Structure formats: structure tokens, C-alpha cells
Amino acid sequence: MEAVEAPSLASVRSDPSAANAGVARALELRNGRLVTLRAARREDIPAVQRFVRGLSFESRRNRFFAPLRELTRDQLDRMTRSRPPDEVSLVGETTEDADSRIVAMGQYATCEPTDAEVAVVVDDAWQRQSLGTQLLRFLAELGARSGLAVLSGFVLADNRPMLALLTRLGYEFSSDDDPRLVRVAKPLLPLGCP
Numbered sequence: 490m491e492a493v494e495a496p497s498l499a500s501v502r503s504d505p506s507a508a509n510a511g512v513a514r515a516l517e518l519r520n521g522r523l524v525t526l527r528a529a530r531r532e533d534i535p536a537v538q539r540f541v542r543g544l545s546f547e548s549r550r551n552r553f554f555a556p557l558r559e560l561t562r563d564q565l566d567r568m569t570r571s572r573p574p575d576e577v578s579l580v581g582e583t584t585e586d587a588d589s590r591i592v593a594m595g596q597y598a599t600c601e602p603t604d605a606e607v608a609v610v611v612d613d614a615w616q617r618q619s620l621g622t623q624l625l626r627f628l629a630e631l632g633a634r635s636g637l638a639v640l641s642g643f644v645l646a647d648n649r650p651m652l653a654l655l656t657r658l659g660y661e662f663s664s665d666d667d668p669r670l671v672r673v674a675k676p677l678l679p680l681g682c683p
């Protein structure tokens with residue numbers, strides 16, 4: 490697995506575009522297929538919309554909490570805007586075929602100074618191959634590097650795959666005022682701690 494290390498927090502804050510250039514990781518999935526995680530950019534908008542349209546109804550509902558078929562312009566702008574350290578948006582891209590294709594996305598955005606909300610989604614045909622796990626781990630690593638203390642989020646209470654995945658990764662669960670949602674959170678160890 491090849492990793493390109495993210496630059497220091499000081500350089501990231503002074504030049505977010507340079508920070509994005511350093512955010513990349515090559516993954517090998519359980520079935521041997523290869524995916525690169527990298528920062529999303531505006532040019533990805535058509536490919537992101539294709540990715541979302543290609544998801545199953547259930548995956549779209551579980552990710553966006555609504556029965557949408559595609560994203561609005563605002564949502565596309567947000568999903569393709571990566572401004573570390575406060576806002577990170579990753580695409581998982583495969584270049585195995587002649588053309589590159591997005592097969593996963595993951596984001597976090599700070600909601601408190603040291604707390605960020607995280608969300609991920611994997612193409613249905615690419616699920617159960619460790620991509621969701623590796624995407625969440627990379628987001629946690631980038632968050633820790635940026636000084637975040639906690640990754641948190643909301644998951645639909647009937648989203649068993651995501652709750653099973655988060656249990657494995659050590660997230661804690663608590664109930665929300667909305668009974669359809671579960672709050673999830675995980676403290677991040679500062680990098681360098683065992």
C-alpha cells in the first residue's frame with residue numbers, strides 16, 4: 490500500500506490547494522482490485538453525479554437520508570469541495586478499465602473546532618471488499634493529522650451494514666432525539682500515540 494503523506498497543519502492552512510495535492514492513498518481491496526483515494530475536485534462533478542445515479546435506492550437513502558435519485562447543484566458543489574483541514578472530501582477512483590471511475594466517496598466537515606461529521610458511500614458492486622473500512626480509516630488519519638479530537642455522525646437506525654462496520658472500528662453509539670437516527674462517535678488518537 491503506497492501512501493503520500495499529508496503536509497503539516499501550518500502549510501495546509503496557508504495553502505489548502507497544496508494540502509489536497511498531498512492527500513492520496515493507493516488501496517488494494519480484499520479481492521485484489523485497486524482503488525486510489527484522493528481529494529475530490531470540481532472537475533469530478535459529472536463523475537460524482539454518475540456515481541450517485543448508479544447507486545441502489547437503498548445505498549442512496551442510507552447515505553443521504555432521502556429517496557433522491559441524483560444530487561442537486563449545491564450538493565455536488567459540497568461533495569467536490571475539499572478544503573483541509575476543516576473540510577475533506579475524498580473520491581475512491583479505479584483506473585482498471587480504460588476510463589477512470591468513481592466507486593466510493595467519503596467526507597468529513599468540522600461541526601465544532603475539534604469535532605467533524607463523517608459520511609461514506611461505496612458503489613454497490615464494490616461493497617464488502619474493505620473499501621468502506623479503508624476509507625473511514627484514511628479519513629480518521631487525516632482528521633487526527635489536522636488536530637481533530639473526534640469523528641462523529643448520524644446513521645439511520647436500520648442501516649445495519651454501516652452500524653456493523655462502525656462497531657468494528659470502535660465507534661460508540663448513542664440515541665438521538667429523532668428515533669430514526671443513531672449518533673456515532675469515535676475519539677481520535679493524536680498521530681504518534683500508540
Ligand SMILES: CC(C)(COP(=O)(O)OP(=O)(O)OC[C@H]1O[C@@H](n2cnc3c(N)ncnc32)[C@H](O)[C@@H]1OP(=O)(O)O)[C@@H](O)C(=O)NCCC(=O)NCCS
Pocket residue numbers: 547548549551552607608609610611612615616617618619620621622623642643644645648649650651653654655657
Ligand atoms: C456501509 C458501507 C459504507 C460499507 O462499505 P463496505 O466497503 O461494504 O465495507 P467493508 O467491506 O469495509 O465492510 C467491513 C465490515 O462491515 C460490516 N458490513 C459491511 N457491509 C455489511 C452488510 N451488508 N451486512 C452486514 N455487515 C456488513 C461487516 O462486518 C464487514 O466485514 P466483513 O465483510 O469481513 O464481514 C456500504 O455498505 C455503503 O456504502 N452503504 C450505503 C451508504 C451508507 O450507508 N453510508 C453510511 C452513511 S452514514
